[in-house]
Amino acid sequence: xxxxSYLVAFHHEAKGRRKTARTQxxxxxxxxxxxxxxxxxxxxxxxxxxxxxxxxxxGDPMAALYYVVTTLSTVGYGDLGPTSTFGQAIATVVMAQSxxxxxxxxxxxxxxxxxx
Numbered sequence: 341x342x343x344x345s346y347l348v349a350f351h352h353e354a355k356g357r358r359k360t361a362r363t364q365x366x367x368x369x370x371x372x373x374x375x376x377x378x379x380x381x382x383x384x385x386x387x388x389x390x391x392x393x394x395x396x397x398x399g400d401p402m403a404a405l406y407y408v409v410t411t412l413s414t415v416g417y418g419d420l421g422p423t424s425t426f427g428q429a430i431a432t433v434v435m436a437q438s439x440x441x442x443x444x445x446x447x448x449x450x451x452x453x454x455x456x
Contacts, residue, residue: 376437380408393427412438
């Protein structure tokens with residue numbers, strides 16, 4: 341019962357706080373990154389498992405996640421890659437998402453540094 345009252349008090353306190361513009365921007369950026377990883381992960385896994393686009397990833401969801409994260413982070417180790425034209429198309433979409441995220445992050449950093 342005591343834990344519940346703490347949670348209710350915290351919820352009411354947090355609900356009363358105003359969200360700053362920076363907090364909203366960070367939340368928006370977090371949602372963009374989460375959606376990019378989620379949709380890319382699903383696309384790569386399905387393309388590998390049912391389309392034969394990535395031979396080493398087929399049937400392995402963790403390998404698909406590993407490929408997406410290394411691609412989105414622009415590390416790209418080279419141990420996994422597309423093995424068909426369809427896989428190359430999926431990989432191109434993942435790379436375009438990565439470039440878009442970096443542009444959004446860079447513009448956010450520039451706007452914060454110009455305000456200071």
